[in-house]
Amino acid sequence: MKQQLNIVVNGEPHELFIEPKTLLVQVLREHLGLTGTHQACDSSSCAACTVVVDGMAVKSCSILALQVNGREVTTVEGLAQGKNLHPIQQAFIDNWAFQCGFCTSGQIMATKALLDENADPTREEIQAQLDGHLCRCTGYNMINEAVRDAAKRLKARKDLESQKWLQTAKSGKGAK
C-alpha cells in the first residue's frame, strides 16, 4: 500500500506516493532523478549516499523516505547558487580532493553538516566527521586539506558579509 510523502529537496517541494519500504536514497535517485547522491554498498558502510536532513548528515540508504516526511533534505545538487559553486565545492576542486568522484557527494555533504556546526574544525574533528566515508582514490589527506580550506573560505565569506552589513548600517541605508 503506497503512502504519501511530502518532502522539500533542495528547496523544492515534492509530493510522492511510495511503498513504505522505499529508502530515501531510492526516492532521491530513482523518483527525483537526483543521481548526484551515490550508493557504493548494500550494507550502510560506505557513506557515499550522505545527504543533509534538517542540518544533519544522514546516510540516505539507512533511512526510510517516510521518516523524513515533512522535512528538508539537501543533496549535492542543492549546494551551488546559480552558477556559483559553494565554497566547499570550490575547495574540493582546488585541493584535488577527489579523483573518480564517486564518493565525493557524500564527503561534501558531511563537510557541509560539519562546517555549519563547527566553523573551525581541527584535523581530528574533520577525521571524526568523515571517518565512515570510504574513498578508494585519494588516501583522504587531500580531502582533509580541502575541508580546512573550505572552513577558511566560509569564514572569509562570513567576514566579508558582516563587513558589508556594518558598512550598510553605518551609512544609514540599512533597516529603518
Added chain:
Amino acid sequence: MKEFSIIGKPTPNVDGPAKVTGEAQYTIDMTLPHMLYGKLLRSPYPHAKILSIDTSEAEKLQGVKAVITGKDTPGGKWGLWRRFRELSDQQALATDKVRFIGDPVAAVAATSEEIAEKALDLIEVDYEPLPAVFDPIEAIKDDAPMVHEDFPSNINATRHIEWGDVDDAFAKADYVREDRFVLEAAHPCAMEVHSSLASYDKGTGRLTIWTSTGSPYFVQQNLAEALKMREGDIRVIKPHVGGHYGGKNSTMPDAVNAAILSMKTGRPVKVVFNRDEEFTTTEHRTAQHMALKLGMKKNGEIVAFEVKAMTNGGAYTGLGATTLYLTGTFITMPYKIPNYRYDGVRTYTNIVWGTSIRGFGAVPGKYCSETQLDRAAKDLGVDPLEIRRINAVAPGYTAPGQYTFESCGIQPCIEKMAVRVKEKWPAIEKDEGIGYCGFAYMSGGIFNWIDTPYAYSSAHIKVNWDGTVDLYSQAADVGQGHNTVAAMICAEELGIGIEDIRLHMGDTAHAYTDLGAWGSRETLMNGNAIKDAASQVKQKLIDIARLKLGENIAYDLVARNKRIFLELRPERGLSYYDLVKDAIRQNDGVPLTGTGHYTPHNKGMISPAYGMGIMAIKAKVDRETGHVTARDVLVVHDSGQIINPLGARGQVEGSIHMGLGYGLCEEMPMDQGMLLNPEFVDYKILRTRDMPEIEILDVPTYEPNGPFGAKEAAEATIAPTAPALANAVYQACGAEFFSNVLKPEKVLKAIRAQEAKNNAASQAKE
C-alpha cells in the same frame, strides 16, 4: 629546463565542476526511455556440471521480458590475451559447467530490478557438483580436477625470464639466502560497481553500450568476439567511471549480458552488480606463492637472483597472465642484477580470477624481494638505505632482452632520501622503526596480447573558427585525472589555455584507438599522441605566421600565451585567434585538424619509460597487542617532468592508501571457494583516521620518450608501501614476515618467534 606555460603548474581537475555538483553521470546513474533491468543468476557451487535449467516459471512472471541461459547467447568466447586464442576463456553464461561460486548461468531482463530478482528465484538449475581445486599447488597435481577440460592442464600460463649465468653466480656468491612467501589476494574495491547499459538497434543491427570500464577499446573488441559481431557495429562509450584500479580492464558479464538481453528484447537493458557480486565475481589481486634466492657479495652487491612464483589464477585468464610476467620483471627494479632467472606459473583454480590490479604484478613480488633485501642487509651489516644505493641502477641501464631505463633518477632519489630522513626523523621512539623500499614502474605497456593492429594511442583535434579546440581520443579518465593532463598537453603544445580545449574522450565512435587506462599508460602514450596531433596544427599556424611576418627564415617561431611569435624577439608575433581564422579561410573553410598517434618501437619488452624512487615509512609496533601504526610516509620519486603536480600527488597518495591496505588489513579469506567477507563491513579498507601524513619530494628528470619529458606518476608507489611498512616493523623489533597483511595476531606471533630466536642465541652464547 624548458619554461612551460601550463605543464608543471598545479591545475584543478577539468571534471571538477561536474563531480562536485552531482552533474557527472556514471553508468550506474544512467537511464534510457523504455529501459529494462538485467540481473544474473550465479552458481552456488565452485565447480559443477549444469544438468538442466528450467526458466519456465521465471518467464511467466509479469514484467519479465527475457530469460536467457548459455544456449541463448551467441556463444563467442573472449579474453584480453587474444593473441593466444586458447586463453580467450570467458563466456557470457556458463553452458556445460560452472567454474567458481558466482559464475553466471542465466540472465533476466525485467521492468524493474525487483521483478528481475524475483525471476532469478524462479529459475531452477540442476547441478552435479564436481570436485574442486582452490590452491595453486594442488591444482598442478596430476589428479587435480580440471578447471577447463579443453586445456591440457590447470597450468594457465608460464613465464620464463633469464639473463646472465645464474648458477655460476650463485656458486661464486659470498652470501646466499632463500625465503618463501605467501601473498594474500586483495580486491580493488572501486566505489562504482561494474555497470553497463546496452542499447541494441534492431533496425541497423548495431549496438551502443555505456559501461564502467578502463578501456572502451577492450570492451569493443571483446564484445565483437562474444556477440560474433563486427567491431564497427559496436559503439562503446565510457561515461565518468567511479574507480578502476585495474579491476575494469576485462569485459565482464555485466556488459555482455546487457548487450545480449538488449538484442533479445529490442529495449535498452542496464545491468548493475551489487556489492556482494562485485566482491565475489569481479577480478582481484592474485594470491600467490613465491620463492626467492638472493646471492650477494660481502658488501651487499647483488650478484644473482632467482625468483619462482605460482599464482592462484582462478577460473579465467583476464590480464592475469600478463601480471605473472610483470611480477618477474618489476621484482628486479630498480636494481642492477647481473644474473637473473624467473619462473612463473599461473594456475587455473575454482575461484574468481585474479588479474592486473593497481601495480600490475609489482605488488606481491616487491613485497618479497624488498623484505628479503632488508634481512640480507642485516646479515651483512649493511645499512638498509645503503644496500639499496649500492645496487640501484644508473641511466641507460639495460636488463638484457627486457628493459632499458633512459631517464633514471633513482640514485639522486636515494641521496635526497638520506638527507631528508635525517632532518625529518632525527630520533625515533622506542618500538618505532624506519623501513625502506625502492621502486620502479612502467609508463604504459609495450606488450600487445590483445593483438591490436592499431596504434597504441591516437588523438585527433579540430580547431574551430573561434579558436576552441575539440580533442577526441578513446583514452580513459577513470579518476586518475587524465582528462586534465590531456587538456594541459594539448593547450601547452598549441600555446593556448585549458579553457580553449573541449574534450571528447572515451568513445569508440568518435575517436581512433587508445588502449585505455592501465599500466600507467595514458600520460605518456596518449600524451604523445595528443602532442603529435596538436603539433601538426601548430605547424600550420606557424607556417602562416611566418609568411605574414616575413621574418628571416633563421628565426624560430613558438606558440605561447595565445600568440605565435619569434622566440628571440617575442614582441614580433601574431594572435593565435587571428591566425586560426586566416588558416581556416585559406583552407577553403575547413577547420584545422591534426591526427596524432603513438606506438613505442624498439623500447624493450615492457615500457618506453619508468617512474621510480624510494619510499620510507616510519611505523610503531605495540609489542603487547601486535598493533602496527604507520606514522609517517616519505616518498622521493622521479616521474620525469610532472605534468600536473596536483594530480600526481593524488595518484601517489592514493597508491599509498591502497598499498597500506595490502600491508595492514585487506584480505580475501575463502572457504571452499566461498569468499567470507564480501561487504565493506568485513573487508576493511583504510579510513581517513588510519592514514599517516605523506611527504612527497620530486627528483625531476627529462624522459626522452614522454610528452614534454613526462613519465609515469601513478601506480609506482603502491608496490613499495607494504614492504616499507614490513621493513619498518622489522627494524623496530626484528619481527620477520613472509606474507603481507600485518594483522595484530600475525605481528605478535612474529615478535614471539623473534624473541625465542634471540633467547636461544643468547643462551647459546652463555
